Amino acid sequence: MERTFAMIKPDATARGLSGRILSRIEEEGFEVLGMKIVHMSKAQAEGFYAVHRERPFFGDLTTFMSSGRTVVLALERTDAIRHWRDVMGATNPAEAAPGTIRAEFGESIERNSTHGSDAPDTAAFELGYWFPGAELPAAQ
Ligand code: UDP
Ligand code: MG
Numbered sequence: 036m037e038r039t040f041a042m043i044k045p046d047a048t049a050r051g052l053s054g055r056i057l058s059r060i061e062e063e064g065f066e067v068l069g070m071k072i073v074h075m076s077k078a079q080a081e082g083f084y085a086v087h088r089e090r091p092f093f094g095d096l097t098t099f100m101s102s103g104r105t106v107v108l109a110l111e112r113t114d115a116i117r118h119w120r121d122v123m124g125a126t127n128p129a130e131a132a133p134g135t136i137r138a139e140f141g142e143s144i145e146r147n148s149t150h151g152s153d154a155p156d157t158a159a160f161e162l163g164y165w166f167p168g169a170e171l172p173a174a175q
Pocket of ligand 1: 044077096125127145146147149150151153
């Protein structure tokens with residue numbers, strides 16, 4: 036079993052898509068170990084996306100991510116990191132494969148409805164960022 040960090044972004048919560056995305060997560064065999072609604076501050080968004088701080092889209096991205104509610108999720112499944120990336124689809128919804136969440140719901144490369152960790156080290160950082168201390172059950 037593996038854990039990953041996922042988020043339903045403000046563009047999706049604003050359009051009332053959280054339930055449909057959560058249904059898809061459960062249909063895909065993920066167990067939801069942690070879930071909460073967060074309206075993050077700009078500073079929290081900057082900390083979460085610190086790896087991207089030199090990128091040209093960093094300012095717009097952190098303004099968007101702090102513009103409304105998100106759902107932050109700790110998910111568990113076999114091959115969780117790769118599988119959630121596959122279910123989300125490509126970063127740019129215009130390039131995402133049919134049937135992926137970003138193809139179905141994403142509005143633009145920025146407003147692409149969901150986030151997912153891309154590797155074990157980023158999953159560990161992101162899970163700890165939003166679920167600090169002992170909020171999640173201990174790994175089996
Ligand atoms: N993003 C953007 N413009 C870009 C690339 C990325 O606004 O040219 C945003 C988009 O919301 C993306 C996030 O920044 O999901 C993080 O980018 P990353 O390359 O890590 O994509 P992801 O891992 O989310 O697919
Ligand atoms: Mg990424």
